[in-house]
Amino acid sequence: MTELMAPPDHAAVDAAWRRVQLARHPQRPRTLDLIPRIFDDFIELHGDRGFRDDPAIVGGPALLEGRPLMVIGHQKGTDTESNIMRNFGSAHPEGFRKAQRLMRLADKLGLPVVTFLDTAGAFPGPAAEERGQAEAIASSIKLMTGIQVPTVVVIVGEGGSGGALAIGVGDRVLALENAVYSVISPEGCAAILWRAPEAAPMAAAAMRMTAADQLELGVIDGIIDEPGEGAHTDHEAAARAIKRALLEALTTIGATATPELLTNRYARLRHIGTYTEDGAPAAEPELPSLRHRIGRILRLPGVPRRPRWSEVWPSGEDGPESEDES
Amino acid sequence: MPIKFPFSRRRSGPTDAWTKCPSCEQQVFNKQLERNLRVCPHCGHHFRMGIGERIELLLDEGTFVERDASLESGDPLGFADQKPYPDRIEAAKVKTGLREAAVWGTGAIDGQRVAIGLFDFRFMGGSMGSVVGEKIARCFEAALAERLPAIIVSASGGARMQEGTLSLLQLAKTTAPLARLDDAGVPFISILTDPTTGGVLASFASLGDAIIAEPRALIGFAGARVASGTVGEDLPEGFQSAEFLLERGFVDMITPRAELRSTLSRLLRLLPVAPVEAIEPEQGQHAWGPIGVLSGLAERVGGAVSETIGIKVEPDAGGSGNGDRPARSSGAPEPATTEDER
Numbered sequence: 001m002t003e004l005m006a007p008p009d010h011a012a013v014d015a016a017w018r019r020v021q022l023a024r025h026p027q028r029p030r031t032l033d034l035i036p037r038i039f040d041d042f043i044e045l046h047g048d049r050g051f052r053d054d055p056a057i058v059g060g061p062a063l064l065e066g067r068p069l070m071v072i073g074h075q076k077g078t079d080t081e082s083n084i085m086r087n088f089g090s091a092h093p094e095g096f097r098k099a100q101r102l103m104r105l106a107d108k109l110g111l112p113v114v115t116f117l118d119t120a121g122a123f124p125g126p127a128a129e130e131r132g133q134a135e136a137i138a139s140s141i142k143l144m145t146g147i148q149v150p151t152v153v154v155i156v157g158e159g160g161s162g163g164a165l166a167i168g169v170g171d172r173v174l175a176l177e178n179a180v181y182s183v184i185s186p187e188g189c190a191a192i193l194w195r196a197p198e199a200a201p202m203a204a205a206a207m208r209m210t211a212a213d214q215l216e217l218g219v220i221d222g223i224i225d226e227p228g229e230g231a232h233t234d235h236e237a238a239a240r241a242i243k244r245a246l247l248e249a250l251t252t253i254g255a256t257a258t259p260e261l262l263t264n265r266y267a268r269l270r271h272i273g274t275y276t277e278d279g280a281p282a283a284e285p286e287l288p289s290l291r292h293r294i295g296r297i298l299r300l301p302g303v304p305r306r307p308r309w310s311e312v313w314p315s316g317e318d319g320p321e322s323e324d325e326s
Numbered sequence: 327m328p329i330k331f332p333f334s335r336r337r338s339g340p341t342d343a344w345t346k347c348p349s350c351e352q353q354v355f356n357k358q359l360e361r362n363l364r365v366c367p368h369c370g371h372h373f374r375m376g377i378g379e380r381i382e383l384l385l386d387e388g389t390f391v392e393r394d395a396s397l398e399s400g401d402p403l404g405f406a407d408q409k410p411y412p413d414r415i416e417a418a419k420v421k422t423g424l425r426e427a428a429v430w431g432t433g434a435i436d437g438q439r440v441a442i443g444l445f446d447f448r449f450m451g452g453s454m455g456s457v458v459g460e461k462i463a464r465c466f467e468a469a470l471a472e473r474l475p476a477i478i479v480s481a482s483g484g485a486r487m488q489e490g491t492l493s494l495l496q497l498a499k500t501t502a503p504l505a506r507l508d509d510a511g512v513p514f515i516s517i518l519t520d521p522t523t524g525g526v527l528a529s530f531a532s533l534g535d536a537i538i539a540e541p542r543a544l545i546g547f548a549g550a551r552v553a554s555g556t557v558g559e560d561l562p563e564g565f566q567s568a569e570f571l572l573e574r575g576f577v578d579m580i581t582p583r584a585e586l587r588s589t590l591s592r593l594l595r596l597l598p599v600a601p602v603e604a605i606e607p608e609q610g611q612h613a614w615g616p617i618g619v620l621s622g623l624a625e626r627v628g629g630a631v632s633e634t635i636g637i638k639v640e641p642d643a644g645g646s647g648n649g650d651r652p653a654r655s656s657g658a659p660e661p662a663t664t665e666d667e668r
Contacts, residue, residue, distance in 0.1 A: 122528075122547070124547060124548030126562060126565055128547065128548075129546055129547055129548070129565055129566060130565070130574060131574075132532075132574065132575075132576045133528070133547040133548075134527040134528040134531075134532045134546070134547040134576075135532040135533075135576055137497075137528040137529075137547075138497075138501060138527075138528050138529050138530070138531075138532040138533050139532070139533065141497055141498050141501045141528075141529060142501045142502075142504055142505055142533060144498075145498060145501060145502035145505055146502075146505035159491075161485075161494060161525075162494070162497060162524075162525060162528045162547075165494055165495070165497055165498060169498050181491050181494075182490065182491060182494075183485050183486075183487055183489075183490050183491055183493050183494040183525075184485075184487055189487050192487065193407035193408070193487060194407055194408065202407075203407075206403065206405050206406065206407060207403065207405075207487070207490045207491075208403050208490055209490065209491070214491060217402065217403075217490070217491065217492060219491045219492065219495060265502075266502055269495065269498045269499045269502050270463065270499060270502070272456075272492060272495040272496070272498075272499055273402075273455070273456025273457075273459055273460055273489075273492050273495070273496060273499065274399075274400040274402040274456050274489075274492065275397050275398060275399055275400055275456045275457045275460055276396075276397070276398045276400060277394070277396055277397050277398075278396045279396070279398075
């Protein structure tokens with residue numbers, strides 16, 4: 001795609017770093033600032049039903065112009081005290097498991113899912129490791145790839161690595177103008193590749209983590225303009241812009257039939273990445289999803305659906321009676 | 327000490343005949359180490375393994391057929407830190423003789439065909455960028471299409487920073503096919519080797535239907551540098567070990583290398599690809615029957631046998647269900663041929 005270039009110039013480094021600072025601005029609107037300004041009604045649901053309620057992720061059903069949906073987002077604090085309570089928006093496994101529970105509920109009721117991303121990353125401490133942080137993120141991602149409802153993701157502030165992606169798989173992925181999205185924090189990247197945390201601005205530029213870069217790379221689908229000097233200057237205007245974008249996105253993908261929705265979501269993920277094959281740029285990868293879907297209808301061999309226990313035990317007399325699916 | 331100097335220099339080189347075990351610090355004769363599957367004969371420390379050795383360990387001799395070997399990384403970001411990304415890839419290629427950090431293909435374990443992907447940690451820390459993600463996704467998709475159990479042997483530091491969010495999104499790209507394997511009744515066995523951390527663990531590697539870890543392998547979400555940098559404290563000793571994960575319920579078993587192949591073989595028998603009754607419209611009379619005795623019988627009767635083990639074509643569609651109602655996915659219209667023969 002882009003030719004090899006010299007290390008980023010100072011202007012580019014400064015510009016990238018300014019975006020990172022805006023994305024982390026302490027007055028930037030948080031999920032719970034945005035929700036009452038965007039939705040007509042909202043009831044927060046708490047807890048993962050397994051361990052505890054993680055305040056770093058919030059969510060619940062909401063009404064958008066009178067229509068119900070499920071909204072889930074990272075929640076940073078606004079001052080020291082609330083930031084400690086919210087763990088600076090860095091979720092533990094139970095936060096992601098709460099999100100999964102809410103997504104399953106949305107899937108059950110046919111509610112679209114809207115997520116707001118704003119986290120430096122999933123919490124990496126001992127308690128998180130102990131309760132399976134990696135598994136929680138992985139199963140969140142897997143769930144989002146398969147839920148049968150439209151999903152819109154808005155990167156509001158920091159889209160920090162796996163902790164962001166865990167609630168960041170969508171049919172439409174949008175970002176606020178000054179939001180950033182990255183595989184690792186610029187500080188982490190600098191520490192590993194430059195062996196100097198002070199190289200963070202360089203790392204930020206090299207990773208091309210701004211919303212504009214992400215749009216160019218095809219990772220996000222659109223950018224939501226921010227008011228004035230940034231969303232922190234006017235929460236109302238920022239919320240209005242997000243609401244407009246949500247309505248537009250949901251109207252578009254809401255009209256898509258579920259099989260197409262899932263096929264497109266799969267294809268979207270499947271196309272991400274650049275590589276060469278046989279020395280040539282990648283051809284469009286074959287979409288097994290389409291074959292899979294058509295194959296299911298036509299009952300093509302090798303395109304199966306989930307088997308019933310009676311097929312695993314084919315004699316029919318080895319177990320309890322099974323229900324008829326058809 | 328002019329005599330000792332070259333000796334001690336050779337000791338750390340790749341051509342050296344001895345390797346120092348990092349665990350018990352004893353010197354191990356390399357040939358002995360190879361014979362012992364790269365496990366320290368003194369303390370049982372499992373040394374890291376290359377892809378070739380791993381294939382030799384796990385698969386029936388000569389059955390591995392690599393696929394998509396020609397996939398190579400681009401440089402989507404034009405990334406350069408102290409070294410440009412393409413230079414790092416070139417260096418890794420020279421060092422390992424591989425084109426990328428992962429390889430996938432098909433092979434057999436005690437005659438049971440599998441789709442298998444393997445990582446090599448020596449290639450840029452086994453990091454997952456576009457190519458690795460693509461290979462893993464294709465491995466799963468082939469497992470789905472050909473109805474083969476999927477096996478991934480992970481050894482990775484996580485997502486590859488040099489491809490930015492494109493690497494991050496490989497977590498979703500490699501995980502999405504797993505939901506399809508669930509629907510299709512195709513098992514996935516995840517093998518975690520030293521080390522498996524970051525994005526690889528936070529995606530498909532944690533989602534095996536069965537998860538096997540090698541003894542004392544480092545397995546964890548956050549690398550030590552990330553954790554101590556963020557939390558300001560080092561993780562307690564043994565916190566990211568295979569043994570700890572077993573205790574906490576995130577892996578199913580810890581299997582010494584010498585037993586890995588036999589354990590896999592048994593698991594494949596115990597967790598077979600679910601048989602599927604599906605009709606091939608053109609041929610009408612063929613049903614895709616269950617594995618085992620029935621298909622063996624079909625083979626003797628002379629029905630066409632697909633090259634995929636576990637899926638056999640039976641000559642008589644009516645026989646496959648043994649009077650059991652064939653399951654139908656709800657809502658899917660049925661081709662006329664299906665109805666006719668029923």
